[in-house]
Amino acid sequence: MASKTILELKQVDKFFGDKAAVERISLEIVEGEFFTIVGPSGSGKTTLIRMLVGMDTPSRGDILLRGERINDVPANKRPTCMVFQSLALFPHMTVGENVAYPLKCRGIEPGARKARAEECLTLAHLPMEYYDRPVTQCSGGERQRVALARALAFDPDILFFDEPLSALDYKLKKLLEKELKDIQRETGKTFIYITHSLEEAMVMSDRIGVMNEGRMVQIGAPREIYRRPNSRFVSEFMGEVNVLPVTAKGGKLHCQSLGTSFEVPPGAQETDGVLIIRPEDMRFVNGEPPVNGVLSGEIFNEYLLGSRVQYQVRAGGTTLLVEKQRDSAAPDPAARITFAPENSMLFAE
Amino acid sequence: MTSDRTLLGDRLLRSYVIFVIIVFYVPMLAVALASISRSRFFVFPIRRTSWKWYNDTFASLQIKEAALTSITIAFFVAILSVALALAGALAYARYDWKGKRVYQQLLLVPIFFPQSVLGLALQIWFSSIGVQMTWTATVFAHLVWIAPIVTLIIAIQAFGYDASIEEAAMDLGASRWQVFRDITLPLLGPGIFSGFLFAVLLSWGNFPLSYFTSGASVTIPEWLYGKMIGGYTPMVPAVGFLSVIAGAIVLIVGLTINNRLQRR
Ligand SMILES: Nc1ncnc2c1ncn2[C@@H]1O[C@H](COP(=O)(O)OP(=O)(O)O)[C@@H](O)[C@H]1O
Ligand SMILES: [Mg+2]
Numbered sequence: 001m002a003s004k005t006i007l008e009l010k011q012v013d014k015f016f017g018d019k020a021a022v023e024r025i026s027l028e029i030v031e032g033e034f035f036t037i038v039g040p041s042g043s044g045k046t047t048l049i050r051m052l053v054g055m056d057t058p059s060r061g062d063i064l065l066r067g068e069r070i071n072d073v074p075a076n077k078r079p080t081c082m083v084f085q086s087l088a089l090f091p092h093m094t095v096g097e098n099v100a101y102p103l104k105c106r107g108i109e110p111g112a113r114k115a116r117a118e119e120c121l122t123l124a125h126l127p128m129e130y131y132d133r134p135v136t137q138c139s140g141g142e143r144q145r146v147a148l149a150r151a152l153a154f155d156p157d158i159l160f161f162d163e164p165l166s167a168l169d170y171k172l173k174k175l176l177e178k179e180l181k182d183i184q185r186e187t188g189k190t191f192i193y194i195t196h197s198l199e200e201a202m203v204m205s206d207r208i209g210v211m212n213e214g215r216m217v218q219i220g221a222p223r224e225i226y227r228r229p230n231s232r233f234v235s236e237f238m239g240e241v242n243v244l245p246v247t248a249k250g251g252k253l254h255c256q257s258l259g260t261s262f263e264v265p266p267g268a269q270e271t272d273g274v275l276i277i278r279p280e281d282m283r284f285v286n287g288e289p290p291v292n293g294v295l296s297g298e299i300f301n302e303y304l305l306g307s308r309v310q311y312q313v314r315a316g317g318t319t320l321l322v323e324k325q326r327d328s329a330a331p332d333p334a335a336r337i338t339f340a341p342e343n344s345m346l347f348a349e
Numbered sequence: 350m351t352s353d354r355t356l357l358g359d360r361l362l363r364s365y366v367i368f369v370i371i372v373f374y375v376p377m378l379a380v381a382l383a384s385i386s387r388s389r390f391f392v393f394p395i396r397r398t399s400w401k402w403y404n405d406t407f408a409s410l411q412i413k414e415a416a417l418t419s420i421t422i423a424f425f426v427a428i429l430s431v432a433l434a435l436a437g438a439l440a441y442a443r444y445d446w447k448g449k450r451v452y453q454q455l456l457l458v459p460i461f462f463p464q465s466v467l468g469l470a471l472q473i474w475f476s477s478i479g480v481q482m483t484w485t486a487t488v489f490a491h492l493v494w495i496a497p498i499v500t501l502i503i504a505i506q507a508f509g510y511d512a513s514i515e516e517a518a519m520d521l522g523a524s525r526w527q528v529f530r531d532i533t534l535p536l537l538g539p540g541i542f543s544g545f546l547f548a549v550l551l552s553w554g555n556f557p558l559s560y561f562t563s564g565a566s567v568t569i570p571e572w573l574y575g576k577m578i579g580g581y582t583p584m585v586p587a588v589g590f591l592s593v594i595a596g597a598i599v600l601i602v603g604l605t606i607n608n609r610l611q612r613r
Contacts, residue, residue, distance in 0.1 A: 076521075076522050082517075084517055088511065090517075104531075105518075
């Protein structure tokens, strides 16, 4: 399949006063892909998406839709549409009126409107008897589906989502994530999705863009971002990690606070900075000769995380996290910990 | 122990509320009683009652004309203040612009201005720019005071729902006009209606602004005042009581409709 660019951002900036909320973002979105923008709260995701749908204009830079500059095209003249964080359903209308609204705006006659709206309800897994129900009587999950159906009725070239699932409980969230991914596959539309949850991004996306303080810090496939985060920020954003401050000394990395030296990760340049290791990449040493420096500490806490157990180990004034399979043997409370050099990541500071 | 105390608190609160209601409404009752006294002057207890003054009131052409003037003024004030307030409230609640703060303060000042001073100021102003003092001048005088209040009422309604609802409509392809017709107006409906109601009632009962600006036209409160300082008859309390009843009916009907609107 030849991949075609549908949306392109060139050095897009957005300033509020003299504070940049979005800074020099360049990005190409491919037709038909599920692209997710993740970042902590306040990183500029909403600001970015509002420019992409036409509710705000960039301070600098260009936004191109299929090669045409659309910076100043207002939202109601763009073939794109968005599901809001607040959902923004019309509270004075029924479910059916909500879903049919974009068709009404387009001047489609009532009969055809209703038929199309019903199709979209079905696509969003809402039973037909909801058509005449006031939206104010729908549950959280149902509202979610109404908002989705309404956006689908618009039949946009690109469908945007601004954290629509963040208010739902875990189970419902998981279900809707799957459905959303299925709908995207079924319709073949380009989805651009915003979330602050990397887990959510991992499940659904073809590609992920990670944002921090208004900048796009890494773009890649979920696996790539997980395997090769390009900064301390991204690796910490992925989940809980161990961070060891180190200084480069004679081909090794010395951690002052723990009094131990470690190998430089293969392929990395020797430098002062932080060494980052995921809890699941930490191992307890039992006898076999270690391939890397060993840390001694004391287990003072353990948590059950589904199929794994997380141990909190106090070592030299810091707390280290180690995760193991639940059914493996219990470790010695006076623990000795190590990790393979290839499982550690070194970032200069 | 605590339940005893809350019980006592409840009782005290209830007695207080009843007391306040009595203090507020007994004077109204006095007016009602005064209006059915047969004698020309008000003496208590009333010896003989009569509907004479009400018959006279309904027969009086002067009062009919004053009522008509008051209704006409209230009608125009309500329509115009809702139109002004709708635009003002949206400018305030939906847009960011320089001087918004100052606008808010300037808007609120007339509400707290002593009305007789405001009336006098408007009289001087109207005559200096050559506006005839008739009921039309009174409409504008009432607007100065009432439009800000209606603006507040509608602005509260506008802050009551998320602006993203309007953005979503536009995002779904609605033009500005469609957004206004399909989303903004229906959602502001209850606020617009309450604003209208307030405007009618405030204009209906206003004396000082009318007094200074209406020239030869006479409104109901002006008629009452005129009769009170010269030529008192029990028609004064009769008209006064009827005027309160009229206001109360407008209020009750209005609130009922408004409750329906809100519930939808
Ligand atoms: N209209 C605005 N005026 C001023 N600052 C804003 C405005 N909108 C957003 N910001 C600021 O821009 C930054 C990014 O906000 P936002 O895009 O909402 O982040 P996110 O959606 O990632 O949580 C925040 O610091 C926020 O305070
Ligand atoms: Mg946001």
